[in-house]
Amino acid sequence: MSKTEGLASASQDFIRTRIGADTASGRYEGRVHTRFPPEPNGYLHIGHAKSICLNFGLAHEFGGKTNLRFDDTNPTREEREYVDSIRRDTRWLGGEWGEREFYASNYFEQLYQFAQQLILAGKAYVDSLNADEIREYRGTLTKPGKESPYRNRSIEENLNLFKRMRAGEFKDGEHVLRAKIDMAAPNMVMRDPALYRIRHVRHHRTGETWCIYPMYDYAHCISDSLEHITHSLCTLEFENNRELYDWVLDALNLYHPQQIEFARLSLTYTVLSKRKLIQLVQGGYVNGWDDPRLPTLCGLRRRGCPPEALREFCARIGVARADSTVDYSLLEFCMREYLNAATPRVMAVLDPIKVLIENYPEGQVEMFDMPFHPEDPSFGSRQVPFAREVYIEREDFAEVPPPKFHRLSPGREVRLRYAYFIICKEVIHDEDGNVTELRCKYDPASRGGASPDGRKVKGTLHWVASKTALTVEARLYEHLFKVEHPGAEEDFLSCLNPDSLRTVTAVLEPAMAGLKVGERVQFERIGYFCVDEDSTPGRLVFNRTVALKDPWVRQQQRIVT
Numbered sequence: 001m002s003k004t005e006g007l008a009s010a011s012q013d014f015i016r017t018r019i020g021a022d023t024a025s026g027r028y029e030g031r032v033h034t035r036f037p038p039e040p041n042g043y044l045h046i047g048h049a050k051s052i053c054l055n056f057g058l059a060h061e062f063g064g065k066t067n068l069r070f071d072d073t074n075p076t077r078e079e080r081e082y083v084d085s086i087r088r089d090t091r092w093l094g095g096e097w098g099e100r101e102f103y104a105s106n107y108f109e110q111l112y113q114f115a116q117q118l119i120l121a122g123k124a125y126v127d128s129l130n131a132d133e134i135r136e137y138r139g140t141l142t143k144p145g146k147e148s149p150y151r152n153r154s155i156e157e158n159l160n161l162f163k164r165m166r167a168g169e170f171k172d173g174e175h176v177l178r179a180k181i182d183m184a185a186p187n188m189v190m191r192d193p194a195l196y197r198i199r200h201v202r203h204h205r206t207g208e209t210w211c212i213y214p215m216y217d218y219a220h221c222i223s224d225s226l227e228h229i230t231h232s233l234c235t236l237e238f239e240n241n242r243e244l245y246d247w248v249l250d251a252l253n254l255y256h257p258q259q260i261e262f263a264r265l266s267l268t269y270t271v272l273s274k275r276k277l278i279q280l281v282q283g284g285y286v287n288g289w290d291d292p293r294l295p296t297l298c299g300l301r302r303r304g305c306p307p308e309a310l311r312e313f314c315a316r317i318g319v320a321r322a323d324s325t326v327d328y329s330l331l332e333f334c335m336r337e338y339l340n341a342a343t344p345r346v347m348a349v350l351d352p353i354k355v356l357i358e359n360y361p362e363g364q365v366e367m368f369d370m371p372f373h374p375e376d377p378s379f380g381s382r383q384v385p386f387a388r389e390v391y392i393e394r395e396d397f398a399e400v401p402p403p404k405f406h407r408l409s410p411g412r413e414v415r416l417r418y419a420y421f422i423i424c425k426e427v428i429h430d431e432d433g434n435v436t437e438l439r440c441k442y443d444p445a446s447r448g449g450a451s452p453d454g455r456k457v458k459g460t461l462h463w464v465a466s467k468t469a470l471t472v473e474a475r476l477y478e479h480l481f482k483v484e485h486p487g488a489e490e491d492f493l494s495c496l497n498p499d500s501l502r503t504v505t506a507v508l509e510p511a512m513a514g515l516k517v518g519e520r521v522q523f524e525r526i527g528y529f530c531v532d533e534d535s536t537p538g539r540l541v542f543n544r545t546v547a548l549k550d551p552w553v554r555q556q557q558r559i560v561t
Contacts, residue, residue, distance in 0.1 A: 013319040015260055016058070019231055022258075023062060028230040032064030035229050036095065037220065040070045040204075041077035044089045046295045046310070046331075047265045047272045053314040054262070055233060056095045067227055068097040072105050073219050075203040083204070085289075089297035093307050104219045105205045107226055111214045112166065114222060114252055115177060115195060119158045123251050124195060125151055126161040127178045134176070137183070138191050144184035145191045151180065165198055168211045172198050177212075181247065189240045190247070193217060221245040222254065229257040235264040236323065265317065266325040269479035270295045271487045285496060286480070292543050293480040293500050303477065304520050304530025304545030305331075309338040328479065335546045339520065339528045344372035344379050347417070347462040348508040348523040350474055352391035354466060355438045357422060360388040365468070368448070370418045382511040386419050389466040391507050393525075396461050397438060399427055406458040408438070414459035417524070421446040421457055462524045469507035472540040474529065476502045508540070515540060522548075 023030045034055040038044060044052075059066040068090060072078050090097075104111075118124035127150045129137065139145030153161075165175055177196035185191050195218040200211050221244075224232045232245075239261045249256045264272075271277065272295060280286050280294070289296050292303030300310065313334040317326050366386045372379035392408065401409040408414045413423040426439035445452035449460070482497040489495050512521065520530045527547040534541045 014321065015054070015231075015233065015262060015319055016061070018260065019058060019062060022230070031228075031230050032059060032062035033067070033228060033230045034059050034064065034233060035067040035069050035224065035227065036090065036097075037069045037071050037223075038086050039074070039077075039216075040072050040079065040082040040086060041074065042082060042274050042278065043085050043289045044297045045272055045277065046267060046270075046297070046300065048089075049093055049297060049310055050265045050314050050317070050319075051233070051235075052090055052093050052095050053311055054319060058231070058233075064230075065100060066095070066097055067100040067102055067229070068095070069102040069223060069227070070104065071216060071220060071223075072103050072203070072205060073213050073216055074199075075201045075213065076199060078204055080204050085298060089301070092301055093297065094311060102223070102227060103205060104214070104223050105203065107219070107223055108206060108210055108214070110226065111219055111222060112212075115214075115218075116159065116162065118179065118195070118251060119155060119162060119177075121251065122155060123180050124158070124177055125153055125180050126158045126165070126175050127151070127192075128175050131173060134194075138188065139183070141188065145188075147183050148178075148192070151192070162196075165196070165212050166210070168200070170198055172200055174198060179218075179244075179247070179251075187240055187243050189217075189244050193244055217241055217244050218248060221248050221257075221259075222252070224257045225249055225254040228255060232257045232259045234259060234261055236261045236321070237264070261321075262319050263321060263323045266323065266487075267295060267331070268325060268328045268484045269481050269486070270328065271481070271492060273487060276487065276492060279493070280480075283493070285493065292475070292477050302530075302532065303543050304518075304528065305335055306338050306342070306520070308342075309335040312338065325485070332546045335528070336548070339522065339545065341376070343520050343522045343528060345374070345522045345524050346372075346382075346509055346512055347384065347464055348472070348474070348506050348526065348529075349391045349393050349462070349464050350476075350504050350506045350523075350526060351394040352464075352507050353394045353397060353435065353438065355390050355392055355422070355440055355463070357388050357390070357440050357442045358425070359441045362388055364388070365465070368418050382509075384418070384509050384511065385465045385468045386416075387465045387467050390416070390463045391466055391469065392416075392438075392461050392463050394435075396459075397424075397435065399435065407461060408440075408459065412459075413457055414461055415446075415449045415457045416463045417460050418449050419447075419463070420444070420449065421451075462526075464507045464509055466507070468510045470510055470513055470540065472506050472508050472542060474504050474506040474542045474544065475532070476504065476544050478502075506542075512540070520545065 036055045056066045127148045129148050137146050176194045178192045178194050181190045183191050194215050196212050199213050242259045245259050290298040290302045292299050313331050367383045369381050370384050371381045396407040398405055398409050408424050410424050413421055415421055420442040422440040422442045424438055424440050428437035430436050478500050479497055480500045481495045483495045486492045486495040515531050517531050517533050522528050528545040529542040530545050532541040532543045
């Protein structure tokens with residue numbers, strides 16, 4: 001299955017129903033042509049993933065096309081860095097657009113000519129009110145606006161001023177071009193909206209060619225029209241703007257796509273506001289846009305989230321008209337579901353405590369053949385060394401075990417996975433009373449972890465032989481925020497989780513020394529991990545993608561019990 005096929009959804013929703021009806025009726029000659037139109041002023045996040053999956057998925061389902069179009073109409077905030085990251089993230093998620101990469105800046109000359117056409121038709125004028133005055137004149141939801149004193153300039157004067165705006169004769173904010181619609185319109189978007197503003201700023205593609213730039217609502221609908229888009233999909237905050245979308249195209253008598261709005265994605269324990277994400281990055285609260293705690297696509301990729309899991313997540317949440325908040329645990333479930341079938345198992349110990357097996361021969365190293373995936377032989381196996389000293393997880397030992405504790409404790413026997421039964425005989429402490437070492441004995445007849453006489457052992461522990469262990473760094477990520485809805489808080493930064501990142505020195509079986517950046521493995525009984533780009537030769541760094549179970553749930557269970 002191709003990546004694009006993976007974006008398709010088997011579920012029916014109101015957008016698919018509408019597009020199905022359009023194709024059946026022959027509207028747009030039965031074509032389906034969508035577009036993904038990001039602004040190159042930041043990094044894509046999981047909310048954009050929903051739009052990517054929807055636009056590219058619909059085109060695949062209906063045998064159509066999808067354009068990637070950069071809405072680069074605001075040079076004060078746009079950078080080439082963002083363009084490159086958007087391309088990379090969209091492809092990673094499965095979006096393929098071939099030669100159909102476009103920019104609003106491709107159409108700057110045409111947009112300018114169309115604006116002149118509106119002026120000639122008496123449907124646009126140059127206004128000389130400043131920004132504060134325009135806001136004041138606009139009115140409120142209950143009070144109509146009032147007309148600008150410049151609204152009735154002659155066509156000739158408007159054309160002359162607009163040409164002089166382009167020629168760079170005026171300062172930023174000195175004039176704007178506005179549509180002439182209705183200052184008493186119930187929809188405030190229609191109260192003579194701005195179409196062009198002056199910005200003496202270098203554009204990342206057009207350089208110093210332009211000093212006037214079109215507004216989004218004006219450029220977007222015309223770009224859709226010029227590219228012969230059939231269905232222009234956007235989130236619900238643009239619902240009121242649809243009236244302006246239609247007005248511009250009708251006023252210019254241009255080909256008319258259909259704008260359809262859907263609910264945007266909201267996710268617990270995170271923020272998706274671009275402004276808030278910028279605060280987190282620029283304030284140093286996270287380590288850049290690709291910090292694995294962020295909901296950015298590059299952050300999710302670095303954390304080890306498979307694109308297949310993110311596409312499944314978007315398919316599960318579906319498309320609706322009503323806003324809702326999705327629990328972050330659903331994303332984690334989709335990651336676990338994919339990784340469980342696609343990821344090899346290995347043994348690592350994050351908080352090591354040494355176990356000395358007193359009756360195991362000194363100097364002997366024994367190799368055990370262990371499968372990479374107990375349920376899928378196609379993963380193959382690897383050789384894992386076993387010796388007299390091994391490490392186990394500190395939490396797998398309790399000197400005074402609580403009820404239903406089935407791991408190692410004094411006098412209790414457990415199984416070392418794929419190796420032997422051991423029983424704890426002695427506990428060694430340091431001068432502060434901390435446990436530093438466990439003295440155990442093994443049953444040679446239990447090789448491979450099999451019971452030699454039918455006796456039952458409830459606990460099975462993972463382990464790593466100390467002499468051959470790889471020392472690695474493991475970064476353990478939790479939610480970035482400690483409350484479910486941080487965006488609703490007055491000060492969202494006060495809700496940051498101080499334990500969102502914990503770094504530990506772990507030990508890993510030696511067969512994993514050759515893992516490459518981006519490769520994923522399951523640390524048995526711990527979670528899924530991905531090799532981070534900070535790794536260097538001889539030093540592996542792992543990011544925890546997701547725990548085997550929700551650690552926050554386990555924590556609450558421990559508190560209750």
